Amino acid sequence: MSRVYNFSPGPATLPLEVLETIRNDIPDWCGTGMSVMEVSHRGKDFTKVAAHAEATLRELMGVPDDYSVLFCQGGATLQMAMAPLNLAGPDDTVDYVLTGSWGKKAAGEAGKFCKVNIAADASDRNFTYIPDESAWARADDAAYLHITPNETIAGVEFHFVPGGDAPIVADMSSNILSRPIDVRDYGVIYAGAQKNIGPAGITLVIVRNDLLERVRPNTPHLLTWKSYADSDSMTNTPPTFTWYVADLVFQWLKDRGGVEAMAEVNQRKSSRLYAAIDASDFYSNPVAEDCRSRMNVPFILADDGLDATFLEESAAAGLVNLKGHRSVGGMRASIYNAMPEEGVDTLIAFMAEFERKYG
Numbered sequence: 204m205s206r207v208y209n210f211s212p213g214p215a216t217l218p219l220e221v222l223e224t225i226r227n228d229i230p231d232w233c234g235t236g237m238s239v240m241e242v243s244h245r246g247k248d249f250t251k252v253a254a255h256a257e258a259t260l261r262e263l264m265g266v267p268d269d270y271s272v273l274f275c276q277g278g279a280t281l282q283m284a285m286a287p288l289n290l291a292g293p294d295d296t297v298d299y300v301l302t303g304s305w306g307k308k309a310a311g312e313a314g315k316f317c318k319v320n321i322a323a324d325a326s327d328r329n330f331t332y333i334p335d336e337s338a339w340a341r342a343d344d345a346a347y348l349h350i351t352p353n354e355t356i357a358g359v360e361f362h363f364v365p366g367g368d369a370p371i372v373a374d375m376s377s378n379i380l381s382r383p384i385d386v387r388d389y390g391v392i393y394a395g396a397q398k399n400i401g402p403a404g405i406t407l408v409i410v411r412n413d414l415l416e417r418v419r420p421n422t423p424h425l426l427t428w429k430s431y432a433d434s435d436s437m438t439n440t441p442p443t444f445t446w447y448v449a450d451l452v453f454q455w456l457k458d459r460g461g462v463e464a465m466a467e468v469n470q471r472k473s474s475r476l477y478a479a480i481d482a483s484d485f486y487s488n489p490v491a492e493d494c495r496s497r498m499n500v501p502f503i504l505a506d507d508g509l510d511a512t513f514l515e516e517s518a519a520a521g522l523v524n525l526k527g528h529r530s531v532g533g534m535r536a537s538i539y540n541a542m543p544e545e546g547v548d549t550l551i552a553f554m555a556e557f558e559r560k561y562g
């Protein structure tokens with residue numbers, strides 16, 4: 204078997220130990236003589252998985268009892284519409300802080316359902332910084348404030364929690380479970396699974412229970428958080444396989460010391476990579492130092508004529524999916540929880556050797 208180091212932004216690399224468990228489980232799961240994909244989501248074997256996933260996640264993140272944990276569908280993108288539908292009326296104003304393409308997309312969705320106030324917008328510098336919070340132009344009575352704690356494309360991460368009274372709605376798709384947070388700082392947290400949780404197909408939503416009551420009338424059943432909260436997320440058939448893998452990933456995290464231990468590893472991985480980039484004139488990263496992402500590290504080659512060669516030679520060395528997003532160019536290394544430290548060290552060594560050869 205030959206595994207590569209996969210720096211894909213998502214769907215992203217999964218822990219090898221989890222993949223091995225899946226391979227072992229598939230033909231005869233839990234002594235049922237069936238795979239997990241072939242059993243009823245309402246049967247006792249699967250409901251045990253679902254409950255274990257929620258309990259483990261609650262423990263990992265310290266989710267308080269007055270918050271619901273929901274396993275939704277439709278990706279983070281659907282949450283961009285569900286947030287306004289569940290939290291605001293058509294005449295309400297909602298605040299959005301745009302620090303990257305995902306936040307901009309979320310604001311676009313919200314604009315279909317309520318009044319959007321753009322409190323801050325970093326597009327003037329190509330999403331390479333977070334505007335100072337004191338300069339944000341927030342609405343007085345905003346129903347909520349939406350932020351994207353980690354912008355996956357430009358590699359910009361919040362290392363602070365904004366203040367104010369409005370509940371914060373946070374799209375944590377690409378940095379959930381990467382370090383400890385205080386869930387109480389947020390009204391709603393949502394995250395697509397395919398970066399730090401498991402395969403695509405599930406969207407995790409953590410919502411403070413009092414906010415469930417704000418849902419606007421006549422919202423389609425499946426677009427209400429309440430329908431998931433009232434049914435243990437089994438209002439219809441859930442993506443059972445993804446849910447099962449998410450449970451394995453949560454357990455994998457717990458076995459390795461939880462998010463506290465992950466935070467240390469993630470800090471080491473990202474600071475070593477940024478240090479290597481900053482120490483060279485051959486590579487650069489345009490993001491302001493106080494908001495660099497620990498999960499997605501874009502870097503540009505001084506000579507973009509070498510991009511194709513870099514991608515070819517890195518792939519040949521077993522380092523794949525390093526091509527940057529077209530809006531940023533260059534390269535991007537996504538180094539989520541499941542990327543081992545050796546993967547990052549191998550990349551750094553490859554980059555030094557490439558620079559020696561072509562610099």
Ligand SMILES: *Cc1c(COP(=O)(O)O)cnc(C)c1O
Nearest residue numbers: 278279280305355374376377395
């Ligand atoms: C990947 C990503 C999304 C899109 O997620 P889907 O599950 O494809 O809808 C949204 N927001 C952020 C921050 C992301 O990284």
